[in-house]
Amino acid sequence: MRPFVREIVHASKRTPLLLAIVLVVAAGALVPSIQVSGGLEAGGVTIATSYNYSDQFNFVVVAFDGLGQTVSGTAVNVTLTYSNQSGSQATSVGGVTNAQGLWGFSWNHSECQCGIEVKAAQSVLITTLSHPSSLWTPVAGSVYIVPLGLILGRPSFLVAYSGAGGVVPPGTTLSYCAPADNETLPCLPQLLGNVTASPERILLTSIPTYPNSDPVNITLTAYGGRVNETFQVNYGQINQTNPASVQLAPAGLVLRNGVTLLPLFAALGGVLVGFGVYIQEQSEGSLEPVLALPVTRTQIIARRFSVGLLWLALSAAVASTAVFVGAERVASVTLPFTVFVGVFGMIFGVGAAFLALAFLVGSLARSSASSLAVLLVLASVLTLLWSAITVSASSAGTWLDAVGLNPAQAGGALGVSILNLAAGEPPAAFTPQVDPAIGAILLVAWVGASFICAWLRFRYRD
Amino acid sequence: MKPPRLRTATDNRFPRKPSVHDLAELSPAGMLEVVDISKRYHWGAPLAVDHVSLKVDRGESVGLVGLNGAGKTTTLRVACGVSLPQGGTTRIDGLDIGTQKKEASRLVGWVPEYPTHDGRSRITDLLRYYSDLSGGVSRERPLHLLEEWGIQGKARSRFRELSLGQQKRVAIVVASLLTPRYFLLDEPFNGLDPVALEQFRTWMERVRGEGIGLLLSSHHLREVQAICDRVVVIHHGRVISELTGTELDERQSGPVNVVLDRMDAGAVTILERFGQVEVKGKRARVTGAGLDAGAISSALASQGYAVRQIAQEQPELERVFLDLVGDAS
Secondary structure: OHHHHHHHHHHHHHOOHHHHHHHHHHHHHHHHHHHHHOOOOOOOEEEEEEEEEOOEEEEEEEEOOOOOOOOOOOOEEEEEEEEEOOEEEEEEEEEEOOOOOEEEEEEEOOOOOOOEEEEEOOOOOOEEOOOOOOOOOOOOOOOOOEEEEEEOOEEEEEOOOOOOOOOOOOOOEEEEEOOOOOOOOOOOOEEEEEOOOOOOOOEEOOOOOOOOOOOEEEEEEEEOOOOOOEEEEEEEEEOOOOHHHOOOOOHHHHOHHHHHHHHHHHHHHHHHHHHHHHHHHHHHOOOHHHHOOOOOHHHHHHHHHHHHHHHHHHHHHHHHHHHHHHHHHOOOOOOOHHHHHHHHHHHHHHHHHHHHHHHHHHHHHOOHHHHHHHHHHHHHHHHHHHHHHHOOOOOHHHHHHHOOOOOOOOOOHHHHHHHOOOOOOOOOOOOOOOOHHHHHHHHHHHHHHHHHHHHHHHHHOO | OOOOOOOOHHHHHOOOOOOHHHHHHHOOOOEEEEEEEEEOOOOOOOOOEEEEEEEEEOOOEEEEEOOOOOOHHHHHHHHOOOOOOOEEEEEEOOEEOOOOHHHHHOOEEEEOOOOOOOOOOEHHHHHHHHHHHHOOOOOHHHHHHHHHOOOHHHOOOEHHHOOHHHHHHHHHHHHHOOOOOEEEEEOOOOOOOHHHHHHHHHHHHHHHHOOOEEEEEOOOHHHHHHHOOEEEEEEOOEEEEEEOHHHHHHHOOOOEEEEEOOOOHHHHHHHHOOOEEEEEOOEEEEEOOOOOHHHHHHHHHHOOOOEEEEEEOOOOHHHHHHHHHHHHO
């Protein structure tokens, strides 16, 4: 135990003040993401969500009064900026003048195979379309329930939307259902409103008083659109006595922007720790005096890898706590503990994968500069190879997706599946691309294979 | 005389776990053996060390000499387990450093030519780190060793702040933490001032006296000559010669200059039995291998020649070395 403790002390001199700073900054970067993505922007404009359906990109732009602020008289112009093989283009698709309203539009551009930036004039959010799995997957002319946020202190939902050129039939009814005192009683839907015109958007802010102040599960249901089509969104426990605690946006949505950042920092952290505990010493030669001591090479590399994992765990704990506290303090969102575990697991998992990768590259390259060069060459080769396979320049950088290790992609196999390690979280809307179990196996395989290769190289070759 | 202690039943019931030093004591082979090691640094490169074998007995001092790039440093690095050979192994008191690394490394201390300890660490932290990693080192020992080498004042300094001589002292302190049976010293005299040089010499003499084996590589052939019992000459990765003290003396037997009361044909005949003779008046210069001035003097005296003066020139190890390397090339 004592040698291991001493290794930790020794490694701490090299590593990780920098890493701690990086991860805290990463956690700090989450705060504005939480504010915007959760739809809690006060008196602003936010693009609540976006999706891709049959080559049509659909957006909902919401201008709403939030947290006592107003947007009266605000004119919002929305511009789509997109680029493809023929170059960049920008087009204005409409405007919002309604001070408190909702506004949605769809845009059909089947040729664009690349990212689209959507910017509001009051640019509170710039989002990039890169993945079809977004909050909801609408069907033309159907009814959807989209959580928007707190409006005047009440939960708000967008419940009807025309979709991609479709029509929501007038007369569609919207209702909600909350169990009575006795939860064993059947839930009786209660009418909230009707869609009277199409296209139509209805902002629901008047959730009726609950039967009592106990936390209850509430189910909002929209009946309409196509025959027998029903959408249900279950928001879990809502405590009527404290509306601020209402979890309007599912945790997965709140953290959506966060998870696109955190894995990047986790990957960077893994590589940094790898440099600190192994590569740097290997290249400086300060590992040689250790090799002359009565320790085996296996012990040396295993201890150092363990120290690296320990540092990652510590950093992941700090970052997860920051996310937790940030969500609570800034966005008044109380995340379930399972999300904490999910974020921790994601940072730790991605970090460990890249730590093992750094060990492997360090074992092969033997110097910091060459390690960096090998990593760059490896990335370049894979990028070129992948672009050749996919015959698409725009997807050239997605090779990390192919190997399940793209930390920048929230929908990537690794990140999402790790987030889903905790059963039931995040919500179903955040559908993982890969089964969580497979994701976990992928991760372990990555870490294990990389480390074993690094160990074999270090054990049997100088 | 104190009678030997008899083994009791208690001894068998709770036997103390034998230490590596106990095992080494039991080992019949009290020596460091480098056995047929070969080392190539990367694919396609020539062998840096080509089937090198040598041994160092306890209390013996062996010099490893050779030109730059001959393979001296590689041999030492492989011998102490820092570098992995493609073939061969090193046995230290019978313990194989390849398969019994932990045990074998306790018996050997390595002092590199340019110590590469973590430059940012303070000396005390470094020594604590190495002590804890090695195990079995008391907290006081590093401090005692620093005092012994006169660098206790640098204990709080960072390694990179020290001069090369001080860094070498630290390297010896690190190598001495576990009281090894053998020291492998790579160019120990490089970069040392005269005081440090004398300190190193004294230290080497002392540890030899304590029964510790020394294997040292050096370009300072005079130092090697003064310190070592044997010299191993390595060239292009191969051992081309191994000279014991006697052989070294023989190799170093320079020409003998003789002054006789008379230099006639009889005297020349006697001298020619020992080597080639150049005569100049009453003086003669005898050159050849294994010349012994005493034997020449006795031979002349037995035939009635009065030896006025006899002296043997002493070529240094450099010449022997250059001759050997020249032959090998």
